[in-house]
Amino acid sequence: MPAAKTALGRIAPLAEEDTLSLGERAYRRLRECIVQGVLPAGRKVSERSLATQLGISAQPVREALRRLEQDGMVVTLPRRGTVVAEMGPAQLAELGRIRAALEGVAAALAAERMDAAGLSRLAAILARMKSGTEAADHDALDEANEEFHALIHRATGNLFLIRSLGSLRAYDNLGRHRAIGSQPRDLPKALREHRAIVAALRRRDPALAEARMRGHILRSLVTNGVLPPPPRRRPAR
Amino acid sequence: MPAAKTALGRIAPLAEEDTLSLGERAYRRLRECIVQGVLPAGRKVSERSLATQLGISAQPVREALRRLEQDGMVVTLPRRGTVVAEMGPAQLAELGRIRAALEGVAAALAAERMDAAGLSRLAAILARMKSGTEAADHDALDEANEEFHALIHRATGNLFLIRSLGSLRAYDNLGRHRAIGSQPRDLPKALREHRAIVAALRRRDPALAEARMRGHILRSLVTNGVLPPPPRRRPAR
DNA sequence: CATGGACAACTGCCATAGCAGTTGGCAGCG
DNA sequence: CGCTGCCAACTGCTATGGCAGTTGTCCATG
Numbered sequence: 454m455p456a457a458k459t460a461l462g463r464i465a466p467l468a469e470e471d472t473l474s475l476g477e478r479a480y481r482r483l484r485e486c487i488v489q490g491v492l493p494a495g496r497k498v499s500e501r502s503l504a505t506q507l508g509i510s511a512q513p514v515r516e517a518l519r520r521l522e523q524d525g526m527v528v529t530l531p532r533r534g535t536v537v538a539e540m541g542p543a544q545l546a547e548l549g550r551i552r553a554a555l556e557g558v559a560a561a562l563a564a565e566r567m568d569a570a571g572l573s574r575l576a577a578i579l580a581r582m583k584s585g586t587e588a589a590d591h592d593a594l595d596e597a598n599e600e601f602h603a604l605i606h607r608a609t610g611n612l613f614l615i616r617s618l619g620s621l622r623a624y625d626n627l628g629r630h631r632a633i634g635s636q637p638r639d640l641p642k643a644l645r646e647h648r649a650i651v652a653a654l655r656r657r658d659p660a661l662a663e664a665r666m667r668g669h670i671l672r673s674l675v676t677n678g679v680l681p682p683p684p685r686r687r688p689a690r
Numbered sequence: 691m692p693a694a695k696t697a698l699g700r701i702a703p704l705a706e707e708d709t710l711s712l713g714e715r716a717y718r719r720l721r722e723c724i725v726q727g728v729l730p731a732g733r734k735v736s737e738r739s740l741a742t743q744l745g746i747s748a749q750p751v752r753e754a755l756r757r758l759e760q761d762g763m764v765v766t767l768p769r770r771g772t773v774v775a776e777m778g779p780a781q782l783a784e785l786g787r788i789r790a791a792l793e794g795v796a797a798a799l800a801a802e803r804m805d806a807a808g809l810s811r812l813a814a815i816l817a818r819m820k821s822g823t824e825a826a827d828h829d830a831l832d833e834a835n836e837e838f839h840a841l842i843h844r845a846t847g848n849l850f851l852i853r854s855l856g857s858l859r860a861y862d863n864l865g866r867h868r869a870i871g872s873q874p875r876d877l878p879k880a881l882r883e884h885r886a887i888v889a890a891l892r893r894r895d896p897a898l899a900e901a902r903m904r905g906h907i908l909r910s911l912v913t914n915g916v917l918p919p920p921p922r923r924r925p926a927r
Numbered sequence: 928c929a930t931g932g933a934c935a936a937c938t939g940c941c942a943t944a945g946c947a948g949t950t951g952g953c954a955g956c957g
Numbered sequence: 958c959g960c961t962g963c964c965a966a967c968t969g970c971t972a973t974g975g976c977a978g979t980t981g982t983c984c985a986t987g
Contacts, residue, residue, distance in 0.1 A: 474768065474970065476756070499938065510972045512749070515939080516756055519713070523757055525850045531711065532939055532978045547799060547848045554791045562784060611784045613762045617854060711940065736968065747942045752969080769948045769969055930987080938979065949968065957960075 476513035552621035553670040560666035561659035562609040628679040713750035789858035790907040797903035798896035799846040
C-alpha cells in the first residue's frame, strides 16, 4: 500500500481514475469520441497523431485501436491506415437486434441471480423513472435508464455479457446522436415496460424476463428509428 | 504488391500466415492453447515469459493478452500478473446460453441475406453430414459442423457477430475438452436439426430459423453436459 | 502534354529499455 | 521462536527508436 494513510489508520479512498492505465483511458476516450460523433465515420485515425493529441505515447493508443477494432468500431488496413468504421443504417439495425437478444439473455440470468438488494435498487430507479416521466425530464430518464440496464448487466455477473453489451450500448448512443428520431418517445409506455421487467425479475421467471426485455429493447429501437418497421404481430391468420 | 509474383504475372496465393502480424498470430495461438488446455485455468501468463517462448518481443504478446482479456479468457491484475481465467461449469453454462441466443440472431439474419450460392454450399455440407452420420465419423462431423455454422455466420456479414461467436465457439471447444460428455450424442437427431435449419433459411423465415437454431444449440449444449437439465417444456398445464 | 519512376512523407508494426508497483524471502532484531 | 523491515526478482506499463510497406507528389523523359 503505497500511500494515503491518515493519522488514525483510516485508509483514504484512492482516486481510481488515476490508477487506470493509459491504454484503458485511451480506449474509453476514443470510443466516446466515436459514438459522440467527434470522430465521424471514415475519419483517419493514426496512432501517432492521436498519441500527440492525447499527450501520450503511441503504444497505448495502438492497444486502444486494436481493442476498438475488435469491437468493430474501427477498421485498419495493414500498413495503410486505420479509419473509423462506417456504420450504415443496416449495420445499426443488425447490432440493435443483436443487442436485443443479449439484453434478453442478461435479463434471464438476472432473474435467476439478482438478490434482494439489487431488486430494491431497481425499485428505487423505477421511482426516479416515475418522477422523470411525469416531469418529462429526458436527461434524468436517460440516466436512470442507463443505470437500470447496467444494474441488470452486473447482476448477471458475466463479464462477457457486460463487455459486449457495453459496446452495443455505445452503438445505440451513436444511433441516437444521428437524430433520426422518427417517432416521438412514448414515455409512459417505457415506464410500464420497465416495471413489467422488474416484476418478471421479482418472480424469478427467466423466460418471461427475457421476452419482456427483448421486446422492450426492440420497441425502443423502433422509436429511435434504427429498426425499420413495426411489423404487425401475426398480421393475419 | 511486395512479393509473390511468378513469371507470367500470376499472383501466387499468399501464405497468409506470413502476412499476419505477430500480435494477431500470438492472439490466435494463445487462444488455441487456452481452449486446448495447454494453458489451464489459473496458469500465470506473463508477457515476458510468453514472449521468449514464442520467440518474439513482449509487445505483440501484450496486445494479444489485452484482446484475450476483452474476450474474458484471461484476467490481469495491474502490476501483479495475468492469469488464465477460471471457467467454472456455471460460467460455461452462461456462455452457452449467450451463444445460443447469438447463433439464433445469426440464423435470422442469414435467413434474410443468404444467397443461392450459400444455400447450395449448405446443401453440400448437409450431404457430407449425412455420410458422416451413417459412418459415425465424429471427426468429419465436427469439421462439417464447424463449416456449417461458420458459413451461416459469414452470411450475416456482421463482423461483431462473427467475432463474438468465434470467441464463444472457442469456449465451446473448451467445454468439450473437459470431456464431461454426460449423454451420448444423438447423431441422426443432429442431422435432422441441421436440415430443419437449412429448410428455414431456404424459406427465408427469420423467426423460424432463429428458433430452430437456438433450440439446436441449446440441445447440443445439453448433450455436451455444459447445460444442466432438459427442463420439460411446459411441464404441466 | 502524357507517362513513368524516384523520393519524401506518411502508415502500422515491432524490439528495446526502463519505470513503478508488487511479491517473496531472508537477514536481523525483539 | 516470532515478528519487522529491507532487498532482489519479478510483474505490468509506457516511452523511444527504427523497420518495412504504402502513397502521393514532383521531376525527368519520351
